[in-house]
Amino acid sequence: xxxxxxxxxxxxxxxxxxxxxxxxxxxxxxxxxxxxxxxxxxxxxxxxxxxxxxxxxxxxxxxxxxxxxxxxxxxxxxxxxxxxxxxxxxxxxxxxxxxxxxxxxxxxxxxxxxxxxxxxxxxxxxxxxxxxxxxxxxxxxxxxxxxxxxxxxxxxxxxxxxxxxxxxxxxxxxxxxxxxxxxxxxxxxxxxxxxxxxxxxxxxxxxxxxxxxxxxxxxxxxxxxxxxxxxxxxxxxxxxxxxxxxxxxxxxxxxxxxxxxxxxxxxxxxxxxxxxxxxxxxxxxxxxxxxxxxxxxxxxxxxxxxxxxxxxxxxxxxxxxxxxxxxxxxxxxxxxxxxxxxxxxxxxxxxxxxxxxxxxxxxxxxxxxxxxxxxxxxxxxxxxxxxxxxx
Amino acid sequence: xxxxxxxxxxxxxxxxxxxxxxxxxxxxxxxxxxxxxxxxxxxxxxxxxxxxxxxxxxxxxxxxxxxxxxxxxxxxxxxxxxxxxxxxxxxxxxxxxxxxxxxxxxxxxxxxxxxxxxxxxxxxxxxxxxxxxxxxxxxxxxxxxxxxxxxxxxxxxxxxxxxxxxxxxxxxxxxxxxxxxxxxxxxxxxxxxxxxxxxxxxxxxxxxxxxxxxxxxxxxxxxxxxxxxxxxxxxxxxxxxxxxxxxxxxxxxxxxxxxxxxxxxxxxxxxxxxxxxxxxxxxxxxxxxxxxxxxxxxxxxxxxxxxxxxxxxxxxxxxxxxxxxxxxxxxxxxxxxxxxxxxxxxxxxxxxxxxxxxxxxxxxxxxxxxxxxxxxxxxxxxxxxxxxxxx
Numbered sequence: 001x002x003x004x005x006x007x008x009x010x011x012x013x014x015x016x017x018x019x020x021x022x023x024x025x026x027x028x029x030x031x032x033x034x035x036x037x038x039x040x041x042x043x044x045x046x047x048x049x050x051x052x053x054x055x056x057x058x059x060x061x062x063x064x065x066x067x068x069x070x071x072x073x074x075x076x077x078x079x080x081x082x083x084x085x086x087x088x089x090x091x092x093x094x095x096x097x098x099x100x101x102x103x104x105x106x107x108x109x110x111x112x113x114x115x116x117x118x119x120x121x122x123x124x125x126x127x128x129x130x131x132x133x134x135x136x137x138x139x140x141x142x143x144x145x146x147x148x149x150x151x152x153x154x155x156x157x158x159x160x161x162x163x164x165x166x167x168x169x170x171x172x173x174x175x176x177x178x179x180x181x182x183x184x185x186x187x188x189x190x191x192x193x194x195x196x197x198x199x200x201x202x203x204x205x206x207x208x209x210x211x212x213x214x215x216x217x218x219x220x221x222x223x224x225x226x227x228x229x230x231x232x233x234x235x236x237x238x239x240x241x242x243x244x245x246x247x248x249x250x251x252x253x254x255x256x257x258x259x260x261x262x263x264x265x266x267x268x269x270x271x272x273x274x275x276x277x278x279x280x281x282x283x284x285x286x287x288x289x290x291x292x293x294x295x296x297x298x299x300x301x302x303x304x305x306x307x308x309x310x311x312x313x314x315x316x317x318x319x320x321x322x323x324x325x326x327x328x329x330x331x332x333x334x335x336x337x338x339x340x341x342x343x344x345x346x347x348x349x350x351x352x353x354x355x356x357x358x359x360x361x362x363x364x365x366x367x368x369x370x371x372x373x374x375x376x377x378x379x380x381x382x383x384x385x386x387x388x389x390x391x
Numbered sequence: 392x393x394x395x396x397x398x399x400x401x402x403x404x405x406x407x408x409x410x411x412x413x414x415x416x417x418x419x420x421x422x423x424x425x426x427x428x429x430x431x432x433x434x435x436x437x438x439x440x441x442x443x444x445x446x447x448x449x450x451x452x453x454x455x456x457x458x459x460x461x462x463x464x465x466x467x468x469x470x471x472x473x474x475x476x477x478x479x480x481x482x483x484x485x486x487x488x489x490x491x492x493x494x495x496x497x498x499x500x501x502x503x504x505x506x507x508x509x510x511x512x513x514x515x516x517x518x519x520x521x522x523x524x525x526x527x528x529x530x531x532x533x534x535x536x537x538x539x540x541x542x543x544x545x546x547x548x549x550x551x552x553x554x555x556x557x558x559x560x561x562x563x564x565x566x567x568x569x570x571x572x573x574x575x576x577x578x579x580x581x582x583x584x585x586x587x588x589x590x591x592x593x594x595x596x597x598x599x600x601x602x603x604x605x606x607x608x609x610x611x612x613x614x615x616x617x618x619x620x621x622x623x624x625x626x627x628x629x630x631x632x633x634x635x636x637x638x639x640x641x642x643x644x645x646x647x648x649x650x651x652x653x654x655x656x657x658x659x660x661x662x663x664x665x666x667x668x669x670x671x672x673x674x675x676x677x678x679x680x681x682x683x684x685x686x687x688x689x690x691x692x693x694x695x696x697x698x699x700x701x702x703x704x705x706x707x708x709x710x711x712x713x714x715x716x717x718x719x720x721x722x723x724x725x726x727x728x729x730x731x732x733x734x735x736x737x738x739x740x741x742x743x744x745x746x747x748x749x750x751x752x753x754x755x756x757x758x759x760x761x762x763x764x765x766x767x768x769x770x771x772x773x774x775x776x777x778x779x780x781x782x
Contacts, residue, residue, distance in 0.1 A: 047547055048482070077427070089658075091439070091658055091659070091660050092660070227722070263663045263720065264719050264720040264721050265719050265720070267480075267482055267484050267662050267663050267664050267720055268482070268662070268663055269660040269661060269662050269663075270660060270661065270662075270666060271658050271659070271660055271661075271664055272654045272658050272659055272660075272666055272669075273658050275661060275663060275666030275667065275670070276666065276670055278663075279666070279667055279670050328652065328655050328656050329655040329658055330655055
């Protein structure tokens with residue numbers, strides 16, 4: 001079954017028992033192959049990466065935290081190469097199965113982690129989200145997934161990409177497991193109290209496919225009645241594509257800074273699209289960066305203004321369900337850009353976001369996201385629990 | 392021994408006996424893995440290339456011509472990835488040995504063919520020269536090598552790169568073998584008569600390292616006395632770097648045109664530097680191409696003016712001997728650009744050029760090139776023979 005799912009990095013075998021008696025006893029987890037596991041090379045989705053780095057001698061903070069809490073690590077999962085990719089099709093390790101939609105991509109870059117959880121191979125799995133890499137596969141595979149507040153969950157022992165946007169997140173199939181794991185990794189009890197006001201991002205719903213927006217409406221109504229008050233707002237007054245553009249300046253530039261020493265010393269092999277993304281980063285001008293940094297400031301200000309304590313915002317996690325597997329590079333490009341417009345606020349503003357599964361369009365999973373102010377991660381988990389109980 | 396030389400594509404094994412009784416009976420040859428050999432995939436130096444193309448059912452014209460003339464094919468040789476590379480260090484197959492300078496690169500992209508001949512594994516080997524890929528390894532390894540007149544030797548069955556500059560060439564250790572093979576592939580007897588005038592390209596000698604230019608001086612004097620008359624000329628009045636720039640516009644643009652369908656359908660893995668070169672090609676503007684095409688016209692005109700019948704020109708094949716193996720990407724870049732300035736006229740003007748070995752600097756081989764007008768290929772071979780007889 002695992003072979004058909006193709007969630008784990010081919011040729012790897014990792015199993016580390018969790019400490020007995022912890023709050024996650026009995027749970028199993030997998031870690032994207034960007035997380036250090038002591039004694040095992042961190043592959044990063046590229047066959048020339050591990051050659052240049054020593055085998056880690058310590059676990060990533062998140063891996064250690066889950067083991068300490070009693071969860072058992074059962075494998076390292078396939079990732080888009082050096083975490084650059086949003087569809088989950090790896091030139092090296094193939095495409096993990098999207099169990100809910102077998103002819104569709106799982107979404108990336110945390111593709112194997114999402115696939116492993118979706119297929120029931122483990123209870124939870126660690127992913128990373130720089131530009132959407134937990135949120136997108138959560139939406140495409142029909143899973144709970146969190147991108148935490150930037151800086152909230154330690155990224156120690158995690159292969160970096162664009163440090164000002166990098167976060168460690170995780171997936172689960174059900175809200176109860178999602179909450180148990182989240183309490184451990186957030187180091188905070190999941191509260192009972194819910195926010196009291198829901199903002200509905202009309203521009204984000206308008207940016208998504210009409211059928212997807214319509215299919216999410218019942219969830220939005222349920223969420224609205226759960227919280228008691230709702231209001232339609234414009235999330236991104238200059239346009240989601242302007243926010244997207246700012247992230248597509250800052251993230252590739254930082255990724256270039258991260259990987260340049262490796263590229264220039266090892267001249268590694270990269271899939272064409274990955275190389276192209278990194279080279280685009282190398283060509284970003286100071287002027288573009290200046291503009292993007294001002295825009296980042298505006299995004300932070302706008303979302304702080306929209307999201308005082310007690311208020312959360314909802315938006316479609318992705319503008320459409322998972323696309324077909326195996327499409328050509330040009331066919332993917334416009335879709336990728338459109339996905340990133342709905343995800344850019346994550347890296348730009350660093351606020352927490354949780355994907356809520358439960359809706360479908362054309363038989364394919366789609367997710368509704370809830371977004372809160374900095375540090376409201378546990379509250380968003382509470383919303384996920386309450387929404388599932390209401391189903 | 393073959394393992395140490397690393398000339399042949401790992402995992403391949405090819406042997407096809409030549410027809411009995413031909414003019415090349417008793418000779419053995421190898422073919423760069425860009426040449427089709429019926430029944431064997433053409434790898435092109437990239438592990439994702441052959442997947443997308445059918446195994447050839449016919450030999451490349453040049454392979455067939457050598458077999459028909461009696462030479463025996465003994466293997467397919469390592470090439471820089473999709474023939475983009477000038478040093479001969481492959482991210483896939485490693486670096487073939489430069490037998491004359493084991494700590495140095497062999498030069499590329501016909502690296503394995505040069506290494507096989509230099510190590511005595513075969514008598515001759517087929518290479519390709521788009522921007523210097525026969526001339527440079529000839530110089531670095533101390534071999535005879537020819538870039539024929541553009542269009543003179545059929546490129547049928549050869550993996551293309553930049554068709555307006557692509558040529559099929561070959562290597563040999565001694566001038567007699569070089570002449571036998573050349574007579575077959577040029578389909579022309581090698582004449583006895585030599586040119587009567589030698590032009591010495593002062594700008595090209597000035598562009599090379601001073602020590603290299605000095606070390607070539609005895610060969611230039613020998614050549615000059617052999618021909619009877621010599622004159623110093625400026626080869627490239629606008630500057631060799633301007634010629635180089637024109638070729639660095641046209642060649643990457645054409646390579647992008649060649650490989651774009653493959654890149655966009657297969658999203659193959661490429662070494663970082665190869666991807667960067669192709670992406671640079673995708674970014675060439677119409678205005679740059681217009682300028683480069685005018686410059687190409689100027690180069691052709693200049694060389695036609697300099698090279699009437701009976702006149703040849705000499706220049707250093709490379710500006711320095713083979714650099715060390717394993718240098719970083721930035722360390723290689725300036726050297727690559729400088730090499731290409733001395734090679735650009737080949738692709739731009741399409742005139743034949745032969746590398747004459749026999750000189751050394753610091754114990755490393757260096758080559759003197761002779762360049763003639765279109766169609767003077769056999770005359771340049773005659774010069775090579777006469778120079779060797781005079782040694």
